[in-house]
Amino acid sequence: MSSEEKRFFDEMFGHQTHSAKGVGAPDPTGEQQCRAPYDTYHEWFSDEDLKRLNMKAAEAENVFRRTGITFNVYGEKDAAERLIPFDIVPRIIAAREWSRLARGIEQRVRAINAFLYDIYHKQEILKAGRIPSHLIAQNEAFEPSMIGVTPPGNVYTHIVGTDIVRTGDNEFFVLEDNARTPSGVSYMLENRETMMQMFPELFSQNKVRSVSDYPRLLRRSLASVAPPGCEGKPTVGVLTPGIFNSAYFEHSFLADQMGVELVEGHDLRVMDGKIKMRTTRGFKTLDVVYRRIDDAYIDPLTFRKDSMLGVPGIMDVYRAGNITIANAPGTGVADDKAIYSYMPEIVEFYTGESAILKNVPTWRCSEADSLKYVLEHLSELVVKEVHGSGGYGMLVGPAASKKELSTFEKKLKAKPANYIAQPTLSLSTVPILTKKGLAPRHVDLRPFVLVSKDKIDIIPGGLTRVALKAGSLVVNSSQGGGTKDTWVLED
Known part of the structure; x- marks a missing residue:
């Protein structure tokens, strides 16, 4: 096998060969x-x-x-x-x-x-x-x-x-x-x-095995963590940034499948120390909110003052134990x-x-020795932003051009703590x-x-x-x- 070829595990047929030109068919070895x-x-x-x-x-x-x-x-x-x-x-x-x-x-x-x-x-x-x-x-x-x-x-x-x-x-x-x-x-x-x-x-x-139980299990999971003062069946809502969000289809889909309200920030307000949801019959207490907006936009009084997506004061209600926010603010530390x-x-x-x-072996670019190694082997590694997602801000070294490698090298040197690097796995x-x-x-x-x-x-x-x-x-x-x-x- 040439140095330009790799063997990958094919989940249907076993091993196969990939060349630098692309992906080949399963190995015709007879085995x-x-x-x-x-x-x-x-x-x-x-x-x-x-x-x-x-x-x-x-x-x-x-x-x-x-x-x-x-x-x-x-x-x-x-x-x-x-x-x-x-x-x-x-x-x-x-x-x-x-x-x-x-x-x-x-x-x-x-x-x-x-x-x-x-x-x-x-x-x-x-x-x-x-x-x-x-x-x-x-x-x-x-x-x-x-x-x-x-x-x-x-x-x-x-x-x-x-x-x-x-x-x-x-x-x-x-x-x-x-x-x-x-x-x-x-x-x-x-x-x-x-x-x-x-x-x-x-x-x-x-x-x-079936996956269709997910909406029922999701609602049950959210209801199980209702605030201690919740009386009767908890009222659950899905908080969405609105129709222009990339995952809006999912927000509306899940709300519909769970049989709960899909709400935006302007539908909610703090009243009597609780979060109330605007309905056709007046305001109703919301016990659990499945939020699909980032931490920075949840509450303009606590986080970004210019946020038009969240609910002013919701963090005070949350800290007082009168509403559950899923997932909790601050969980992004575990995503880092x-x-x-x-x-x-x-x-x-x-x-x-x-x-x-197991974890994928990881070099933390904030550490001098790791940064030195990453810079020396940039064309072989995958480099990611520590808070990145969706494939943005990422470098796949083996597939990158000389210009892309040079640009990323400058980014690493300018802000090394913003990146980690990993080997290119044989997915x-x-x-x-x-x-x-x-x-x-x-x-x-x-x-x-x-x-x-x-x-x-x-x-x-x-x-x-x-x-x-x-x-x-x-x-x-x-x-x-x-x-x-x-x-x-x-x-």
Whole structure:
């Protein structure tokens, strides 16, 4: 194999070769066989007419367009609503694989909640020297207004999205944690609904675990953390920035599926020490708000004074224990990619166990030795902003031009603490459907976790994001990626 070629783990067929020119087909060695989780699907696919499947793919696109499953890309001339491409070849995960993933995810989420409670109270992990104090004190996402505040049920991260990548048969890594306002669950649900409508026979042949319970579990989770003074059934609302937000479809979708109100900041006000929601019958007390706006915009009296999206005074009501905000303000500290690099220590500190799921090796550019290494190996690494998301502000070294490398080098030298770097992982691939047949593309996985006062629910599967461009490692929808239905098989 030449130095320009790499072997990647294909989740349907085993290993395959990629060259510098793109992605090749599975190795024609004769040793490659369909992996067990895909056996039934592969048998079905082999008997299907390719032309019919491509027509089905076009039909799926029309379904998504009619349903209005779109998103916006900020900062572009054509930032109008876009359709997220959907691929009809499912990603299939065996029961034993999912079992291990779920254990690791639950362990990690418990540790994150314990960590958030600690840093806003006694800060024992800092006193123990397990994390440098400056990573908290100088962290943009740390909210001093949350010091000493204990959310109902001690839950900070009610909804978590944990991004996971795979590099081998039994090799999974956590790429990052999304503890603020993780998005994408509506696409997971619509992907499944579309697949069940278009290929009902597949679900009779394959025992696939359901994801349709998510809205019910989400509402139950939110209701479980209602304020102590809540009387009767809690009133829940989804707080959205409005129709121009990139994830507005998801906000309205989830509110509708849960049977709760979709509200904007101007619909809410502080009255009698509580948050009241404007209705056709007057004002009604809101007990739990699932906020889909960033911390900085929640309350102009506490955060950004120019915010027109939040509710003036809501933080005072929150600190008084008269409303629950999910996820809690200040949870972005757990999203910070410099903090991410300490997650193995965080898991061990709060659980007394070794982390089941491994981190990707990470260089913190704030450290002189790490910065020196990153600058010397920039063309080999992936560099990310510590508070970045959506694939923005990121450099993929092996795919970057000399000009891009030079520009990023200047950014690193100017503000090193703003970046971390990681090796370019050999991300696994899953086939997508093309007009010529199956073709492998790189994927990641975002399972969704719901944290209640007394339990943790992990939805079996999650959102698989796929890089539709041959050879690309960037799966984000804002960067041209698509999505797949994710099947977790019954044991």
